[in-house]
Amino acid sequence: MTELRIRTKSKREMIDLTPRVAEIVARAGQAEGLCSVYTPHATAAIVVNENDDPNVCVDVLDCLDRLIPAGVWRHDRVDANAAAHIQSAILGPGETIPVRDGKLLLGTWQAVMLVELDGPRERRVVVTVR
DSSP, X not given: OEEEEEXXXXXXXXXXXXXXXXXXXXXXXXXXXXXXXXXOOSSEEEEEEEOXXXXXXXXXXXXXXXXXXXXXXXGGGTTSOHHHHHHHHHHOSEEEEEEETTEEOOOTTEEEEEEESSOSSEEEEEEEEO
């Protein structure tokens, strides 16, 4: 198990973790298996999505804002970040990616992304290869 520390820079952003995760998979020396990528946070998520066109990330965040707007939830009276909690719960804290020939089995346009929904802050990402 390897833990990454990621310092986010914005309130909301998507960060491509693919190169770091691929390096961990390569170091593990396992030809076949599964790679688990998990973030132990309630206002961040891990997704597999496109990162070639930066507009996709902007569109994903915009869509989340339209589906789950800020400022209308009971928890907003406590921390003003209820939308981030709900969005994170919908996206989920982790992804599992197959490993084949010692590499992540991702599609041409797929990337492993950390989704920051309440930054900026330091985030932990746990990567396990089995």
